[in-house]
Amino acid sequence: MLAPIIEKRTITKDLFVLRIEAPAISSITKPGQFVNILPRTNSTNPLLRRPFSVYQCGDNWIEIIVQIHGSGTQELAYANKGELIDILGPLGMPWKVQSNNYSTAILVVGGVGVASMPLLTKFFHGLHTPFATYYGARTASLFADEYLQNISYATDDGSKGFQGNVIDLLRNDLLKEKHLSPKLFVCGPTPMMRAAVTLAEEFQIPCEVSLETEMACGVGICQGCPVVTTEKEFSTSGKKFHLVCMHGPSFEREQIIF
Amino acid sequence: MLAPIIEKRTITKDLFVLRIEAPAISSITKPGQFVNILPRTNSTNPLLRRPFSVYQCGDNWIEIIVQIHGSGTQELAYANKGELIDILGPLGMPWKVQSNNYSTAILVVGGVGVASMPLLTKFFHGLHTPFATYYGARTASLFADEYLQNISYATDDGSKGFQGNVIDLLRNDLLKEKHLSPKLFVCGPTPMMRAAVTLAEEFQIPCEVSLETEMACGVGICQGCPVVTTEKEFSTSGKKFHLVCMHGPSFEREQIIF
Amino acid sequence: MGTKEKIISSSEVDLSVEIAGVRFAHPIFVASGTFGYGSEASRFCDISGIGAIVTKSVSWKPRPGNYPRRIVETPSGMLNSIGLANVGVEVFVKEKLPYLAEFDTKIIANIAASSIGEYCSVLEEIEKNATKNLAGYEINVSCPNVKDGGLSFGTNVEMVGELTRALRPLTKRLLILKLTPNVTSVAPFAKTCEDAGADAISLINTVIGMSVDIYSHKPRISTVTGGLSGPAIRPIAIAKVYEARKATSLPIIGIGGIANASDAMEFFIVGACAVQVGTMNFVHPDAAIIIRDELQAILQKQNCSSLKDIVGSLQVSDEMRSLGW
Amino acid sequence: MGTKEKIISSSEVDLSVEIAGVRFAHPIFVASGTFGYGSEASRFCDISGIGAIVTKSVSWKPRPGNYPRRIVETPSGMLNSIGLANVGVEVFVKEKLPYLAEFDTKIIANIAASSIGEYCSVLEEIEKNATKNLAGYEINVSCPNVKDGGLSFGTNVEMVGELTRALRPLTKRLLILKLTPNVTSVAPFAKTCEDAGADAISLINTVIGMSVDIYSHKPRISTVTGGLSGPAIRPIAIAKVYEARKATSLPIIGIGGIANASDAMEFFIVGACAVQVGTMNFVHPDAAIIIRDELQAILQKQNCSSLKDIVGSLQVSDEMRSLGW
Numbered sequence A, B: 001m002l003a004p005i006i007e008k009r010t011i012t013k014d015l016f017v018l019r020i021e022a023p024a025i026s027s028i029t030k031p032g033q034f035v036n037i038l039p040r041t042n043s044t045n046p047l048l049r050r051p052f053s054v055y056q057c058g059d060n061w062i063e064i065i066v067q068i069h070g071s072g073t074q075e076l077a078y079a080n081k082g083e084l085i086d087i088l089g090p091l092g093m094p095w096k097v098q099s100n101n102y103s104t105a106i107l108v109v110g111g112v113g114v115a116s117m118p119l120l121t122k123f124f125h126g127l128h129t130p131f132a133t134y135y136g137a138r139t140a141s142l143f144a145d146e147y148l149q150n151i152s153y154a155t156d157d158g159s160k161g162f163q164g165n166v167i168d169l170l171r172n173d174l175l176k177e178k179h180l181s182p183k184l185f186v187c188g189p190t191p192m193m194r195a196a197v198t199l200a201e202e203f204q205i206p207c208e209v210s211l212e213t214e215m216a217c218g219v220g221i222c223q224g225c226p227v228v229t230t231e232k233e234f235s236t237s238g239k240k241f242h243l244v245c246m247h248g249p250s251f252e253r254e255q256i257i258f
Numbered sequence C, D: 001m002g003t004k005e006k007i008i009s010s011s012e013v014d015l016s017v018e019i020a021g022v023r024f025a026h027p028i029f030v031a032s033g034t035f036g037y038g039s040e041a042s043r044f045c046d047i048s049g050i051g052a053i054v055t056k057s058v059s060w061k062p063r064p065g066n067y068p069r070r071i072v073e074t075p076s077g078m079l080n081s082i083g084l085a086n087v088g089v090e091v092f093v094k095e096k097l098p099y100l101a102e103f104d105t106k107i108i109a110n111i112a113a114s115s116i117g118e119y120c121s122v123l124e125e126i127e128k129n130a131t132k133n134l135a136g137y138e139i140n141v142s143c144p145n146v147k148d149g150g151l152s153f154g155t156n157v158e159m160v161g162e163l164t165r166a167l168r169p170l171t172k173r174l175l176i177l178k179l180t181p182n183v184t185s186v187a188p189f190a191k192t193c194e195d196a197g198a199d200a201i202s203l204i205n206t207v208i209g210m211s212v213d214i215y216s217h218k219p220r221i222s223t224v225t226g227g228l229s230g231p232a233i234r235p236i237a238i239a240k241v242y243e244a245r246k247a248t249s250l251p252i253i254g255i256g257g258i259a260n261a262s263d264a265m266e267f268f269i270v271g272a273c274a275v276q277v278g279t280m281n282f283v284h285p286d287a288a289i290i291i292r293d294e295l296q297a298i299l300q301k302q303n304c305s306s307l308k309d310i311v312g313s314l315q316v317s318d319e320m321r322s323l324g325w
Ligand SMILES: Cc1cc2nc3c(=O)[nH]c(=O)nc-3n(C[C@H](O)[C@H](O)[C@H](O)COP(=O)(O)OP(=O)(O)OC[C@H]3O[C@@H](n4cnc5c(N)ncnc54)[C@H](O)[C@@H]3O)c2cc1C
Pocket: A034, A046, A048, A049, A050, A051, A052, A053, A054, A064, A065, A066, A067, A068, A069, A070, A071, A072, A073, A074, A112, A115, A116, A211, A212, A213, A214, A215, A249, C073
């Protein structure tokens, strides 16, 4: 679907937000879903779409927040307000917010993992579910917290909040039993997500992580985005893998080995 | 060389002019030479540069006039003022204006063949060489005559000047012996250039045509742009071909078979 | 073409194609492994509007597929090493075929196996459970990404002959052999398929390729090499179809890097009677539908009333035939 | 790598490479047929800064080359059918070699011929007129675009062996065999070259490809098929180098789709000790120089003091080795 960019905001040198007019997507997107965007129409290089979490939804628009990484995201950085981009979505399964195994939601965020948190924040806020956000970054200037709430910050350089990593900050609070029956919703770099899973195992609390893998299609037809599962008999892809695009991108910690 | 676009002018829906700041090129370009432009940096599709005649030269800039044709020219149409484009030149040999086998220069132009005429016009104007321009197009709105002088127009639909093709218009004037010892300098669609050569043969006058062939390199290293020659022993490419990029793009009618 | 000729209206253009007696509404199919089993893309694509669906290679047992990383983007292409991840023939006939039977299109079941016996068993199992729109079988003897994925078959012309002869008596439906480009010459394979009783051949499967991560110094694909697909390989595919066309009179289904109707036309002109869209489904899940519509428009513009006039219409002068001069 | 390790400064990175005793300043060469005879691009490129120049294939007699159209752009690549247009060995030794002798770089003379005798004659003629920077010969047995361009040699492993054995006694300089990717397996060719006494192999030459004009229904290239080159084929080239690497201990010069230093690194990691830049010279006549500088920067970043540590550093786990599981 071709959709116009209606706003572009720069957050940091290599982080920006695109607001795209797409009522068909904004009307049905749930927290944790993503869209698949073709960086460039009419060229076969880059060839494939790039997946981006839906960062925010309005009446007739969605936003994505993009970290410049390689050729495709660089291409998007060149896009201007008014231009059309080719977008497919919403894709993937939402965060598993409906499960009744927790009473406090803990949003654990690292870097551009922030992308899937605003819709989750909105959801918990709307339902008056108690929630807290733990947000880590290298330094204060890298936070993109416009849509977040109840935030505890951690920075490597101590320029904002706790000095150290966000998982240690969270551990301190869990040790203090600050949160009643918490579940972790985690999105960030893989090492941080692994640390979060270890922490959740330690405290025996539920934990859902949102994974990133390379994707060719984003819709379940290429089988290109597997993650190893702990389950024995689950997906149409056989016994050993889930597809991140179709069964994820987020998984309960017990479902997968990553 | 990366050079900034300092102006962009639209002539018709699919014809536009880019002014590019490039003193190293503008200072040495001769009428009939061309530049080779990469439609897009950092992508391998389109892969190759596209050749464009130097349309006009200023102190520190050159202009090209571009007809949208396929993916590469479309890409250039998206380029904006301020952007950098990758340009190589000047390339090729100039029009053979120095030969003393003519006293009146006749510029014969069809369609986007106009691109190599302004510098030629400037040259003759500067030397006070008598010259006349015959310019044909489908209809009046397609003329790009801002830099031309002494123009006789021909249009297919009669909307400006002579109704019919520009070669017939020229034949009429040659029959009337309107020009003293003329030489034709021709650039336009291949059928029109062939007709010009036939006309020149008929009147036994010199005629130089500016050819277009696909080019991979534009500098003589790929051997991808041959034109069949009449000569027996000429180029490093062997006996049978000239390279349009290196030995051309313009050739005296006796040199080639096209 | 002259402007005075009769202008063909789009609805008049006959896109239908018949392969060994089986009629397809149009010649734009989707390729095995690039469209799942139909259900996944149904949200984005009018399944009934596809010429035919070639299903993901199915083997006797379910296969989990290869460890990640399975895909890498390359210039105008991609490498994959999925490893024939599939549900196995049991689930295939119980769930997938019945699901696909609901759509007004033809189904071609692609089969992968590691022995002639297994190929035969899978085909027989499907044949026993055939649904009304099952048009036939495409035999994958060309998967480069698993040890037992058939490429050992695919590069051995005797084996391809033997396999074809073994499968032929088991079905009256279409028997299509899918050939690999990873051979010096594809002509003997095409000829052998014809002699052994195949109804058609399809080509090309992916081209063996590789990519390396320059930071970890590891291959990017978990199986070291993978299969290259997408627009990058289209010129290779067209050359292979051209070579096969000269070697056999069997119908040929062209595959490789098709992104639009113009690309498809190149295959038709060279002699393919149908084509399959692969990698481009990942970019546009409705690629086959879009290409069908574009094709109709192109043929109309060329004032051509039937695709049949295009198939094999390549103009090669004798001068051209004598490579070099 | 750890941040505490010694940081290598650019000037310390040793890019030099030795192939069978011949030292090259750095491993970025330009490929035959993509840099003319040096003079053409000298305006845009510091010739002396190139690792080595492999000259356009030279044959005994001058060859005009094929009729136009000779080139077609394809997705991330191009097809060519130049037809070995060249000045012939007489002009080559009289004009081209002496011109190139003026530059502070090494020259590798690429030879094409249609018989073992002709290959020998051309090599002997050049050997007789050798200039001081002539490092050796690259034997083109892989041109797909002329009837007698060697591809008949290139796809026949016995012929390649015989040719190598015939040429070997004629020179003490480097004897490099340039192999084609248009074979089922390149390994036997690599092995044969080693056994027959070659000093090195280079690969790949172009991949056979084709493109059709959908309006005229004619092949776009005058010889119907042409050779595909450029970034599109890079994954194929890397896979072929990997295959050859396992089959021989000869030095390998990697060729195919190299556009930047990262691409070159992939070839080094897989086991090439040098690379040639081809098609990308057409886009950037100074590509080899740019890539040399980028390479230096990359190695510096990886804290690597010598290219030798990179060559063949591919990490393949046993798990990976067992294709599929
Ligand atoms: C479900 C999901 C949600 C994501 N949400 C966001 C987001 O909201 N904001 C954001 O900035 N990034 C997000 N990413 C990561 C983003 O998709 C990659 O950064 C992007 O694809 C890189 O493309 P490139 O062309 O710039 O990089 P290149 O390295 O040039 O890409 C080459 C290929 O690798 C793939 N690739 C490279 N890195 C990644 C990666 N980390 N994840 C997936 N594919 C990758 C590309 O898609 C492409 O196919 C998300 C990824 C996934 C899977």
